[in-house]
Amino acid sequence: MKFDLAYCLSLDTKLSIYDVRDLNFDETMAFDSAKEHFQCPNDACRSAFGTANVLGTINAKSVNYIRTPHFKNVPSTRHMEGCPYVSLKTSSAEGVESDDGVEEHFPSELLLTRRQYVRNPDSAEVPADRGQDQLPVAPAIRQVEHPPAESAPDKTSVFAHPVECFVSNFENKDLLKRMPLKIGEHTASYALFFKKIEYLQDNKGLIYWGRIKEIKDYTQSFRIDFEKKAWLEKKPYTVTLYLGKKLIDSYRKRKAFLEEIKHAIESEQELYCFFYGVTPELKQVPSKKNPDQTFGVFSANIENLDHFIIRQAPQLHAK
Numbered sequence: 001m002k003f004d005l006a007y008c009l010s011l012d013t014k015l016s017i018y019d020v021r022d023l024n025f026d027e028t029m030a031f032d033s034a035k036e037h038f039q040c041p042n043d044a045c046r047s048a049f050g051t052a053n054v055l056g057t058i059n060a061k062s063v064n065y066i067r068t069p070h071f072k073n074v075p076s077t078r079h080m081e082g083c084p085y086v087s088l089k090t091s092s093a094e095g096v097e098s099d100d101g102v103e104e105h106f107p108s109e110l111l112l113t114r115r116q117y118v119r120n121p122d123s124a125e126v127p128a129d130r131g132q133d134q135l136p137v138a139p140a141i142r143q144v145e146h147p148p149a150e151s152a153p154d155k156t157s158v159f160a161h162p163v164e165c166f167v168s169n170f171e172n173k174d175l176l177k178r179m180p181l182k183i184g185e186h187t188a189s190y191a192l193f194f195k196k197i198e199y200l201q202d203n204k205g206l207i208y209w210g211r212i213k214e215i216k217d218y219t220q221s222f223r224i225d226f227e228k229k230a231w232l233e234k235k236p237y238t239v240t241l242y243l244g245k246k247l248i249d250s251y252r253k254r255k256a257f258l259e260e261i262k263h264a265i266e267s268e269q270e271l272y273c274f275f276y277g278v279t280p281e282l283k284q285v286p287s288k289k290n291p292d293q294t295f296g297v298f299s300a301n302i303e304n305l306d307h308f309i310i311r312q313a314p315q316l317h318a319k
């Protein structure tokens, strides 16, 4: 079991680990999870202890990860009796928490509008040092109003969260068929919402995914070719995504994105691409060798990098 959420002192709100990652990489937001205080999401439990009683994070800051990101108890973390998160502490026989395991908290909805955060001015200066003898920071006083949709624990605006649910639970087909996911007006099980790229013609508006064959670096822009082809009238067609310079330059997580894609280009690992928001369509493009001729390709321009991920996913190999 992992924490679904943790209370973030300076933002005076509960965040998922995916919110934390999103904030860490957001260049428009001053946020560094290593300097933040995360505490038990159970309000009663949290208020029973000082602000020095904190949680740790796993994979909050690494752009590329394989192990499922999460919050965890650190050796000094305490919970009150009856706190539903108390059992996390002794989840293994040795009383040592395991850092492995799948994402168990399936968001039921991916919100397409980004979550907004308001930093609590009272706790803007959170000391980085979390020594035991340090005086506790004054608890956050100001209440920030969050619209219900944004703070609902089973909703997320971070695409990486449902993707991690799908990837880490890939072997558990029954679970993926059971869990519902809503995006916009469309609701389907995780199993149906995630569509292999070769079957993209089955339905529009899904989350498409597939193994990457090649990433072409045009310096300012990128092209991604998938390994599997889409078939139409017994003919195979390459599936390609384009990522434009303007899109990348204006992205609030530009640095992290460039790190992610450059790492992908140099990587020897098998990589997968997940995207939502566009459905590649058959287009005729001019041939490079012979500009008079054209050939067909299923292609799309990515319009929102928030709904685009390149990552390792060993769980999906050879499937």
Ligand SMILES: [Zn+2]
Pocket (backbone or CB within 6 Å): 040, 041, 042, 045, 046, 078, 079, 080, 083, 084, 085, 086
């Ligand atoms: Zn607790």
